[in-house]
Amino acid sequence: MDRAKDTRTGLVAWVVGAIVGGIPSTCHALATGRDPLEASYAAGALLLPHEERPGRLLMSAAVAHGAISLFWGLVLVRLLPQRHPVLAGAAAGLAVAAVDLGTVGRRIERVRNLPLGPQLADHAVYGAAVGAVVRARARRFRRRGGDAGPSAAGSTPPPSRG
Numbered sequence: 421m422d423r424a425k426d427t428r429t430g431l432v433a434w435v436v437g438a439i440v441g442g443i444p445s446t447c448h449a450l451a452t453g454r455d456p457l458e459a460s461y462a463a464g465a466l467l468l469p470h471e472e473r474p475g476r477l478l479m480s481a482a483v484a485h486g487a488i489s490l491f492w493g494l495v496l497v498r499l500l501p502q503r504h505p506v507l508a509g510a511a512a513g514l515a516v517a518a519v520d521l522g523t524v525g526r527r528i529e530r531v532r533n534l535p536l537g538p539q540l541a542d543h544a545v546y547g548a549a550v551g552a553v554v555r556a557r558a559r560r561f562r563r564r565g566g567d568a569g570p571s572a573a574g575s576t577p578p579p580s581r582g
């Protein structure tokens with residue numbers, strides 16, 4: 421296993437996932453007339469649960485969401501299979517939602533008050549984005565003549581049949 425390669429892939433996955441992972445809830449908020457920053461305020465409340473000032477909540481959200489996304493990006497890069505990593509990533513994103521929203525998040529009122537469907541969609545999109553990065557980087561590594569890419573679960577090639 422190449423931890424440096426996994427880390428680089430995890431960092432790319434973190435950036436991509438963090439950028440696209442909030443699209444579903446933002447679109448839902450805009451479509452329903454809700455504040456599109458409410459999910460960000462909720463993320464900020466993870467570190468500052470009693471804070472009400474939007475600016476401070478947004479700064480806190482950048483730290484909290486950044487750290488959480490980085491953590492899960494690094495974890496998923498190591499765990500996603502090389503076969504169907506996008507689909508597996510979406511499923512893993514929903515499992516992450518169970519942890520994020522079902523344990524830690526339910527203790528924070530702002531997180532509890534978010535519509536659940538868009539939050540689940542955000543997590544699934546985040547996981548799928550991480551899977552897409554894993555797939556793209558594995559293909560890139562193979563084209564360069566390297567191994568299969570990030571050391572993902574199930575990355576051992578099947579035995580040769582001939």
